[in-house]
Amino acid sequence: MSHVQENRKKLVTRVRRIGGQLASLERAIDGDEECGAVLQQLAAVRGAVNGLILQVMEGHLRAHVAESGNAKQQDELLPVLGVLRSYLK
Template identity: 50%
Template sequence: MAHTIKSKKQLLTRVRRIKGQAEALEKALERETDCSAVLQQIAAIRGAVNGLMSEVLEGHIREHLGANDISPQQRSEDLEQVVAALRSYLK
């Protein structure tokens, strides 16, 4: 996936931010923090993961499905990969 290599630094920054948010959530639960703060942290993590998914998915679609130099068979296979990933993600 060439598009993930191109934006590797940005993607890793997002992943590290999500990791930090998950660690903060773990600490909040260990400290028995107020549930509204826990819910807010969960929502923040979900938003961060959704943003990451959106960025990688957009890159994948543009790089693989938007390319003019791929065969119809390859485009169909790439489309099926996107559909499978979306189905799994949206469960």
């Protein structure tokens, strides 16, 4: 997974941010926060995890599909990435 190694710092930063969001969520639940606030934090965590998934998946597709040298595959990759971005938002 060389593409992950290339982006390791960004990925680790993103994972740490998600960890902070989860810790905040835990404190909110433990502190008996309002349901609306907890749901908002849950949505933020979900968005952050989806962003991480998209970043790793996009790196994988670009490294293993687009760089294979097949021009047709490279052209077909862009719509797939667009669908993934819209789905994981």
